Amino acid sequence: MPTAIIYIIWAMATAGWGSALYFLLLAAGIPGIGIAVAIVLLLMGGLYYLQKKILPIVSFVISPLSTLTMVGVGVISWVMVVSSASHITSYGGWDAWAIWNLQAKYLADGTHWQNMFLNTRHGHPDYPLLVPTISAICSRLVPSAGVEVPAFFWSVAMAILVLVLLWLSLRPKSLLVSAWAVYSVVASQYYVTQATAMYADITLACFFLAAIQSLRLLPAGNLQVLLSALCIGCCVWTKNEGTILAGLFTVFHCRTLLLQKRWVMFLSGISLPLTAWCLLKGVYAPANDLAHNFSVASLQQLMQWARYGIIWQHMADTVNAHFGYMRWVIVLYLLVCLFRKRWPTATAWMLAGCMAAYFFIYVLSPMDLNWHLVTSADRLMLQLMPALLYVLIDDGIGNKIAMPQNIFFSRFGMNG
């Protein structure tokens, strides 16, 4: 794994842990100055752990990124800056000001933040709080910025990081394929629109992609489990769908994550975000609207075959409209599997399981099906597409890695 990816994942996870810590301390009634000190200590501790415990393990004999790779990062960043300029709206999309930034405004008030849980009408106070707490922290540091400025910064940064993670992880395997993958994503108007919408879906997509890359690019060991767990914990703390993704990720990779006492490292990695999530769901948040309205009668919808057709058609239309490149990636991947006479990898099956889980959420949804699909299906696909793109390309190319030999790989062996 390129060291640059470790820096990126560590920074993302530190932000996620900072947001969880903020919520826990807010709930404990700690004053603002105490919260600030705690977060600074967390940042310093994270930096120390990275420098002293993580980087020495992954030190390369020949480490620096190539100039071409660096230029690629620069080009990706510049393209996203230019593309995003024409999609700016003052307050983001509906979910930004009706849900995420609304929660941030409450969380930025150290005294009256619990008012947010009363907003059950046209609001979702049960949603996890990673993105709103990060906006709230920045808003308290710089009140004149409000919550929209940090929310926009975070949203665009996550969107660029998805592309950079794809580029850095696939570049060693193939320049052409990695460039095509990044181009396919960034050329999507839908992706750029979502990058500036200040929603939480791209954040979830980024953490989920990072979790998969941690698992696949690092050799078996504590570091692999720790980074994966950090990202999975942040998935849970980002959106309700993140809980489903985290659960399936853990189940499909349980041998790697939990056996041989690695469960200790796994629990360590998810501890803080999971604690914050449990506190939110167990003490403060009202029931999720889907869960609340679900009844035994909803199970009868499993036998309503027309629903399956409607959902399938809508998802197919969504993929065609916003993620057309994935059709070819999936077809080519299946052909490669057929040619090599190999089943898809566990991670590919996991992603299929995530799609199936989302599918059955719609089958069982107590809400009007068409309304539910129109308002959410595209964003659910967005959460999975970067990871799916990476896994299918990575599996399709195989273990042909054009990287220099170094102590790290010669010691642990190359595992894809």
Place this chain on the structure above:
Amino acid sequence: MRNVLPLLLVLLAAMVATAGFIDGRKKGNDQLVLQHSTGLAGVQKYLPAGAHIGFVCTRNDAPTYAACRYVLAPVYLGYRVSLPTDTLLVVNERENGDSLMQQMVASHKLLWQNTYLGYNYYLIAKQ
């Protein structure tokens, strides 16, 4: 140090994009939230932080409610008049005017009012 550069480049790019966002916000007046933010300018000084007040608007319009709720957060706006609150925020769309809302305003003590882009805003309290 070179390995940190990708992260720093991304953060720099996000900052540049955010600078564009800040600049764009100054020029735009394109959204419902911005409209009601301007209409409700000045009401905050009549509302203590964390107040719970009721909310009534023409046709019980959900986007209007959501936008006003966002503008006034962390004040809590109780949807419709279901809350046993002393204070109400009334947002009346002039084109689709509701006489009952006008009667409600007339029968309460008026704390604050404003008019902006086709909307009348009233902060009223029980006599």
